[in-house]
Amino acid sequence: MIRKVWVERIPGVFAGLYEKASRMVKESYYSGVAEKIVSFLQEGRILDLGTGPGYLPIEIARRSSSLKIVGLDLSPRLIEMARDNALRSGFSDRIQFQTGNASQLLFQDESFDMVVSTGMLHMVKDPAKVLKECHRLLKPGGEAWIFDPARVSSGVDKEKWLALLTFREKMAYHLFNLFRRINPGHTYHRREVEKILLQTPFRDYRIEEEGNEIHLRLKK
Numbered sequence: 001m002i003r004k005v006w007v008e009r010i011p012g013v014f015a016g017l018y019e020k021a022s023r024m025v026k027e028s029y030y031s032g033v034a035e036k037i038v039s040f041l042q043e044g045r046i047l048d049l050g051t052g053p054g055y056l057p058i059e060i061a062r063r064s065s066s067l068k069i070v071g072l073d074l075s076p077r078l079i080e081m082a083r084d085n086a087l088r089s090g091f092s093d094r095i096q097f098q099t100g101n102a103s104q105l106l107f108q109d110e111s112f113d114m115v116v117s118t119g120m121l122h123m124v125k126d127p128a129k130v131l132k133e134c135h136r137l138l139k140p141g142g143e144a145w146i147f148d149p150a151r152v153s154s155g156v157d158k159e160k161w162l163a164l165l166t167f168r169e170k171m172a173y174h175l176f177n178l179f180r181r182i183n184p185g186h187t188y189h190r191r192e193v194e195k196i197l198l199q200t201p202f203r204d205y206r207i208e209e210e211g212n213e214i215h216l217r218l219k220k
Helices: 012-024 026-040 055-063 076-089 127-137 158-164 167-182 190-197
Strands: 044-049 067-073 095-099 112-118 138-148 204-210 213-219
Touching: 012 026, 012 076, 012 167, 026 055, 026 112, 026 138, 044 055, 044 127, 055 067, 055 076, 055 095, 067 076, 076 095, 112 127, 127 138, 127 190, 127 213, 190 204, 190 213
Parallel strands: 044 067, 044 112, 067 095, 112 138
Antiparallel strands: 138 213, 204 213
16 A cells, blocks of 8 residues: 655656656646736736746746746756746746745745746645735735646647656656655645635635636635
């Protein structure tokens, strides 16, 4: 019997796998999310929780020069990749990436106009605590948009993805399959999300479901 252990970040050994999968869905997933964000917020400061290799902040910066984005992730290796990606894209002056825990955010109260997250909530041990932090950081009237689990994997061509992997990454892929059995995360449903929200200060919210993905729009 395999015992589940809670791992809230993508281990460094799997960072290359995740980065290449994310790169493959820049157009099919992250671009669409970025378009929605930019149409909602024309200027201000955005926090992207669980930013991974940084493709969502990059796509936001590509569409708006008036938005400043901070991307945060628990994985130091993915943050390194995100910084490299932003530098190559020419947006490192408007995007800041840093390692950090979404349950204990080291930002001042009311320091962001918007908080976004794609595919992180099901990985965290205490989602209510993360959402409380989102509420604390938002300016009055600001919104948190949570997409979970993000439909990233559904847009990845597995054969093309595997062909991109190095030998070491292919070995890591076999470990990744075991990791997913040990740490599958949890797919939330509407009633579960509503119970979590009752533990937070958010009272103005909207919950939408698209396939197996939950969209939360939480207003302070």
